[in-house]
Amino acid sequence: MSRRLYLRGTLLATSALLILSGCRQDMHNQPKYVPYRSSEFFQDGLSERQQLVHTVARGELHEDAYLYTGKIGIKEGDRFPFPITQAVMERGRERYDIYCSPCHSRVGDGNGMIVKRGYRQAANFHDQKYASQTVGHYYDVISHGSGAMPDYGAQIDPPDRWAIAAYIRALQYARNGAMSDVPADQRGQLKDQSEMTTKDGVPLLRAIASGGNGGPESVPVGTSPTSPHPPQPGEPQEGTQKK
Amino acid sequence: MQIFHRSTNTISRATIFGAIFIVAVLLWASIQFQRSPYVTYAEVARPQPAPFSHQHHVAGLGIDCRYCHTSIETSSFAGIPPTKTCMNCHSQIWTGAPMLEPVRESFRTGKSLVWNRVNDLPDFVYFNHSIHINKGVGCNTCHEPVDRMPLMYNFASLQMEWCLDCHRAPEKYLRPRDQVFNMRYEQPSSGKPIVVDGKSYTEQLSLGTDLVHKYNLRSVADITSCSTCHR
Structure with missing residues (x-):
């Protein structure tokens, strides 16, 4: 009798153990490489191998040299390698707001948040010195950096760099734009800068002059870089972009 | 007896x-x-080589998710930034901070920072970020308020019932594509309608149902099929 009990007990304990072994949450790590998983096989510990020097990866032949360098010979070109359409402009604006605006600000005056936090003064695209540069130069600076600015080659794809260059041009045109540059049927959508207020009702120009209108950790809530709904305080002359 | x-x-x-x-x-x-x-480790912050604060970088400085997570729109993996991305700013800001020494050391030596993965799905789930982003699933639909997390944690349980909650009825969560990266997005309400293609929505279900068609989501039968996620 006690032997049967003992047997039953063992059986119960074994099955409970089997069931519980299924509860391990990290069982899901299979012996395979997923992005960034480390490797014990390679000495540097990386499972992803670095590209060998003097080799060309598939799809990276870069036959259109101008698209990938922005240079004709050794001289920076002043034309775009592909037609600039509305879609390219919108892409450029989105990418500019993601990667450039932290330093150069949404309007391109070089007073972005990171500059306010102590980074070296970024270029003001409206300065004659920078405004007179070619688009190929913008492309080259994004690709390789310049002065204090690091390169963004790893973060921004070549076509996007051109789109950003196009958007910088649009910012420059917009800064000097007059109401007469705006197509007549779109003028109703524009407001004079001096009449605009921020979300909290602070006059826009005063908010800009005071370097934002909140504490150090305040953000323009409810707006995303790509949000079309709230008016973008930084872009009062929107619509004067070259389409 | x-x-x-x-x-x-x-x-x-x-x-x-x-x-x-x-x-x-x-x-x-x-x-x-x-x-x-x-x-599940939900809402538990993991130890990291440097105490990176999403709250400070996203809410405080207004840096877009994609500044660091560059591959999120085009690849299955959102991308953990290389040390170089940190150094874009920290080569000049907080250059002496002891907290950032692991970052500087990684940059000097070329040895990767070993971050502890926070949102860790099982390997047999073939999750793809880009498809979710492109169909109108917002970052904070799954990751919740990352812009209010001084230390990163996963908000959701990441259990299958949680995935299926949305896969069974995506219209409950979808938002316009241009709002995907908006960390303070709110679903439409009568007070705050959302306009898509000239139509004003005051209610999530009607917006979601239209977005399901607009973004060509596959049928619920398809996206709840085992082999959609498990291959």
């Missing part, structure tokens, strides 16, 4: 019911345990 007293009859009956009750409670408790943060 009567060994047991009559009262033991009651005790034995109570014990039978008690046993059923105890088994039920144990079952319930084990299910709750399985869903608890103790097992």
Whole structure:
């Protein structure tokens, strides 16, 4: 009798153990490489191998040299390698707001948040010195950096760099734009800068002059870089972009 | 011969019911345990080589998700930024901060920072970020308020029931594509309607249902099929 009990007990304990072994949450790590998983096989510990020097990866032949360098010979070109359409402009604006605006600000005056936090003064695209540069130069600076600015080659794809260059041009045109540059049927959508207020009702120009209108950790809530709904305080002359 | 007293009859009956009750409670408790943060690590911050604050970088400085997570729109993996991305700013800001020494050391030596993965799905789930982003699933639909997390944690349990909650009824969560990266997005309400293609929505279900068609989501049968996520 006690032997049967003992047997039953063992059986119960074994099955409970089997069931519980299924509860391990990290069982899901299979012996395979997923992005960034480390490797014990390679000495540097990386499972992803670095590209060998003097080799060309598939799809990276870069036959259109101008698209990938922005240079004709050794001289920076002043034309775009592909037609600039509305879609390219919108892409450029989105990418500019993601990667450039932290330093150069949404309007391109070089007073972005990171500059306010102590980074070296970024270029003001409206300065004659920078405004007179070619688009190929913008492309080259994004690709390789310049002065204090690091390169963004790893973060921004070549076509996007051109789109950003196009958007910088649009910012420059917009800064000097007059109401007469705006197509007549779109003028109703524009407001004079001096009449605009921020979300909290602070006059826009005063908010800009005071370097934002909140504490150090305040953000323009409810707006995303790509949000079309709230008016973008930084872009009062929107619509004067070259389409 | 009567060994047991009559009262033991009651005790034995109570014990039978008690046993059923105890088994039920144990079952319930084990299910709750399985869903608890103790097992799922939901809302538990992991130790990291440097105490990176999403709250400071996203809410405080207004840096877009994609500044660091560059591959999120085009690849299955959102991308953990290389040390170089940190150094874009920290080559000049907080250059002496002891907290950032691991970052600087990584940059000097070329040795990767070993971050502890926070949102870790099982390997047999073939999750793809880009498809979710491009169909209008917002970052904070799954990751919740990352812009308010001084230390990163996963908000959701990442259990299958949680995935299926949306896969069974995506219209409950979809938002316009241009709002995907907006960390303070709010679903439409009568006070705050959302306009898509000239149509104003005051209610999530009607917006979601239209977005399901607009973004060509596959049928619920398709996206709840086992092999959609498990291959």
